[in-house]
Structure formats: C-alpha cells, structure tokens
Amino acid sequence: MKAKIIGFIGFGLIAGDIARCIRKCAPDTRIIALNNRYPNVKPGLKMALEDGVLNGLEKDLNEGFKECDIIFLCAPVIVNISYLKKLKEIMKPDCILTDVGSVKGGIHKAVEDAKLTHQFIGGHPMAGTEKTGYENSNDTMLNGAFYLLTPTKDTKETAINTMKEITSMCKSKTMILSPEEHDIAAAAISHVPHILSYSLVNTVREHDNEKQYMKQFAAGGFRDMTRIASSSPEMWQNIVVDNRTAVLTFLSQYQIVLEEFKQMLIMGDEDGLMDFFAKSKEYRDTFTF
Numbered sequence: 488m489k490a491k492i493i494g495f496i497g498f499g500l501i502a503g504d505i506a507r508c509i510r511k512c513a514p515d516t517r518i519i520a521l522n523n524r525y526p527n528v529k530p531g532l533k534m535a536l537e538d539g540v541l542n543g544l545e546k547d548l549n550e551g552f553k554e555c556d557i558i559f560l561c562a563p564v565i566v567n568i569s570y571l572k573k574l575k576e577i578m579k580p581d582c583i584l585t586d587v588g589s590v591k592g593g594i595h596k597a598v599e600d601a602k603l604t605h606q607f608i609g610g611h612p613m614a615g616t617e618k619t620g621y622e623n624s625n626d627t628m629l630n631g632a633f634y635l636l637t638p639t640k641d642t643k644e645t646a647i648n649t650m651k652e653i654t655s656m657c658k659s660k661t662m663i664l665s666p667e668e669h670d671i672a673a674a675a676i677s678h679v680p681h682i683l684s685y686s687l688v689n690t691v692r693e694h695d696n697e698k699q700y701m702k703q704f705a706a707g708g709f710r711d712m713t714r715i716a717s718s719s720p721e722m723w724q725n726i727v728v729d730n731r732t733a734v735l736t737f738l739s740q741y742q743i744v745l746e747e748f749k750q751m752l753i754m755g756d757e758d759g760l761m762d763f764f765a766k767s768k769e770y771r772d773t774f775t776f
Contacts, residue, residue, distance in 0.1 A: 488513050488516070488649065488652050488653070488656075488695025489556070489557055489649070489658075490515070490516065490557045490583075490649060491515075491516060491517060491604050492517045492518075492551070492554050492555045492556050492557075492569070493506075493509060493516055493517070493556065493557045493558075493559070494517070494519050494520070494521070494551065494552045494555040494557070494558045494559070494755055495518070495519070495520040495521070495558075495559045495561055496558065496559065496560050496561060496562055496567070496570055496622070497521075497559075497560065497561035497562030497563075497566070497567070498520040498521075498531060498532060498535065498541075498621055499531065499619055499620055499621060499624075500615060500616070500618065500619050500620060500621070500623055500624050500628075500684050500730045501519075501612055501614075501615060501624075502559060502561035502587070502621070502624075503531070503535065503540070503570060503620075503621035503623075504612070504614070504624045504625065504626070504628045504629050504764075505559065505587070505612070505629070505653070505657060506518050506535070506540050506624075506659070507540055507595040507624060507626040507656075507715075508626050508629065508653075508656045508657040509653065509656055510539070511626050511656070512539050513656065517542045517543075517553045517727075518540065518541050518542055519541065519542060519543050519544065519545055519552070519555075520532060520535070520541055520544055520545070520549075521544070521545055521546075521548065521552070521682065522544040522545065522546055523546075523547075524713050525544075525546035525547075526546075526596040528544065530620075530622065531620045531621030531622055532544060532621070534621055534622055535621050539591060540591045548570075548573055548574065548577050549577060550724055552574075552577060552578075553577050553578075553579070554579070555578070555579070555582055556572065556579075556581075556582060556583065557582065557583045557584075557585065557653075558578065558584050558585070558648070559585055559586070559587065560583060560584070560585070560586035560587070560588070560589050560638075561586070562595075563588075563721060563722050563725040564586075564588040564589070564590050564593060564594065564725045564726060565593075565723075565725045565728070565729060567586050567588055567594060568593065568594055568597040571597055571598065571601045571603060572601060574603075575601055575602075575603055576701065578606065581606075583606060583608065583646045583649060583650070584598075584603060584605060584606045584607045584608075585607070585608050585610045585650060586609060586610060587610055587611065587612055587736075588609075588611065588726075588727055588729075589611055589677060589678070589726055590599075590670055590673065590675055590729040591609045591611065591666035591669045591670055591673075592667065592670050592729070592730065592732075592733075593729040593730075594609065595607075595609060595637065595639065595666045598639065599639070602638065603643070604639040604641040604642070605639075605641040605643070606646075607639055607642065608636055608637070608638045608639070608642045608646050608647060608650055609636065609637035609638070609639075609666060609669075609681075610634065610635065610636055610637070610650065611634070611635045611637075611669065611673070612633075612635075612657070612659060613629070613632050613633040613634070613635060614628050614629050614634060614636045614659075615699045616628075616634035617715050617716075617717040618655075618717075619718075619719050619722075623709070625710060627658075629657035629658065629659045630657070630658040630659070631658065631659070631660065632657075632659050632660065632666060632678075632691065633659065633660050633661075634654040634657060634659035634660065634661050634662075635661075635662050635663075635664060635669055636650055636651075636654075636661060636662070636663045636664075637664060637665060637666045637669050638663065643690045647663070649659050670733045671733050671736075671737075673730065673733070674730055674734045674736070674737045675737050676726060676731035678726060678730055678733075678734050678737075679734060679737045679741060680692035680715065681715050681718065681723055681726075681740055682727065682734070682738070683712075683741075684712060684713050684714070684715045684716040685716045685723070687709075687712055687713055687716075688713050688716045691705075691709075702715045748760075748763060751763065
C-alpha cells in the first residue's frame with residue numbers, strides 16, 4: 488500500500504478494528520489519531536499507543552493530519568460532517584478522505600457542498616457489536632463482513648483501489664454502491680432492527696409489574712432480540728436522524744406487516760398465521776451470516 492500516514496478522527500470500536508488490520512498487514516504505516524481532549528487522553532487511545540497500533544496522537548488537525556495520505560472519519564455521523572470545513576483547509580490534494588458511518592446520504596451531500604467530492608469515498612464496514620471503544624476491538628471482527636464503498640462521481644480510481652487494499656487487509660468483502668442504495672438497505676437490515684430492539688426493551692420497562700417478572704423471566708428470545716439495545720444511544724440518535732427518510736419509509740412498511748398480522752390474530756386466521764411464520768422461516772433460513 489502506498490499510503491504512509493493514516494489518520495483517524497474518532498477512535499472507537501470500528502476504527503480500532505481497521506487500524507489493527509492495517510498495523511498487522513502494513514507494519515511500516517504511521518497511524519495517528521486525533522486527541523481532541525488534550526491534555527487528557529482517553530483510555531482507549533492510551534491502550535492503542537501501548538499496543539503499538541497507534542504511533543502517536545495529535546491535539547489538533549493542524550499537526551500531523553496535514554501529511555496524511557488517508558484520513559478516516561470515525562466519529563458519529565453528524566460529528567464527522569462538522570470536520571469537513573477544517574479538513575479542506577489542511578489536507579494534501581491527493582489525500583483520500585473516507586468515513587465509516589452507517590448513513591451515507593448526509594455526508595455525501597455535505598462533501599458535495601464542501602467541494603471535496605474529488606477526495607472523498609464513503610465507507611461502511613458492516614460489522615460490530617453492542618460494545619464500544621477501542622478496548623473491544625480486534626483484527627478479526629471485519630473478517631468476512633461486507634465493507635461497502637460509496638464513491639462520488641469524482642472519486643479517482645486510484646482512491647477506490649487504495650480502499651480496496653484496506654478492505655482486503657480487513658479480509659472483508661468489498662461492494663461498491665450508491666449512497667441512496669446504501670441508505671435504503673441499511674435502514675432495512677440495521678437501523679430499523681435497532682429501533683425495534685430499543686422499542687421492545689422500553690415496552691417491557693414500562694409494562695413490567697412491581698415484582699419485575701418480565702425482567703426476571705427474560706431468556707434467550709428476549710436476549711437475542713434486544714442485544715443491540717445496549718449500543719450507544721448517541722450513535723443511534725445520530726444515525727436515525729441522518730437517515731430519517733429511509734427509516735420512516737421502512738418503518739411504515741413494517742407497520743403494515745404488523746397490522747396484517749394483528750388482524751389475522753384477531754380473526755383467528757390459523758392458516759394465514761401458519762403461512763406468515765412459514766414464509767418468514769423459509770426466507771430467514773436462506774441467510775448466510
């Protein structure tokens with residue numbers, strides 16, 4: 488890989504995964520991260536320095552980020568957008584700017600407004616857990632996962648190839664698509680499922696009795712459905728706001744299906760209920776995770 492200096496703005500779980508893979512496959516690469524809490528240092532950044540994953544920290548963008556060949560935006564999606572104006576002032580003309588956010592429409596619009604389309608290529612590693620922080624990262628989490636890339640109309644082929652090299656280091660499956668295609672798919676298979684998980688937890692919280700029988704008896708089904716409700720509230724607030732249109736569209740489609748199920752149950756439509764469950768099982772069994 489030609490990139491010699493890679494910078495990270497935001498250094499949590501996904502940034503840690505990517506940085507670990509780069510360090511393992513391209514050990515001579517200089518990897519830095521922004522320490523925007525200077526002079527304090529977050530525990531995850533300290534650990535990354537001790538692990539040798541990071542070579543150094545910079546207290547502001549005017550320091551080492553001027554020399555970066557690639558800059559990863561790994562903060563919450565709305566925060567990432569706030570850095571664009573400053574980055575435009577300090578980035579090298581051939582520096583590749585990418586992100587790892589799970590919504591692409593908002594940042595692509597902001598990149599276009601900032602006239603950075605020639606340097607930007609959107610990215611979204613489709614992996615993670617409900618846990619957060621560098622301390623929960625590893626160099627295998629992205630293995631076999633899709634790493635989606637959303638180039639702009641002006642993204643250079645060399646930049647796409649460089650990002651493919653990085654996704655290869657992560658042993659991920661690369662797919663290129665438009666921001667619109669990405670956001671619709673992400674709403675269906677990631678964003679709305681998180682909303683449903685949080686909603687189920689809140690419903691149980693609000694309707695449990697004084698003895699908290701629902702909480703006490705919750706087992707495998709509830710655990711599997713609600714694991715992701717332990718994810719970062721700040722991150723998910725950012726995501727659903729930024730992908731509002733696609734989320735609302737799919738929520739409406741989901742509500743139609745739920746209402747149809749409710750009516751079948753009210754009417755005692757046993758054949759309809761059996762067909763509902765059977766079709767779902769048949770489709771779910773074709774998934775390969």
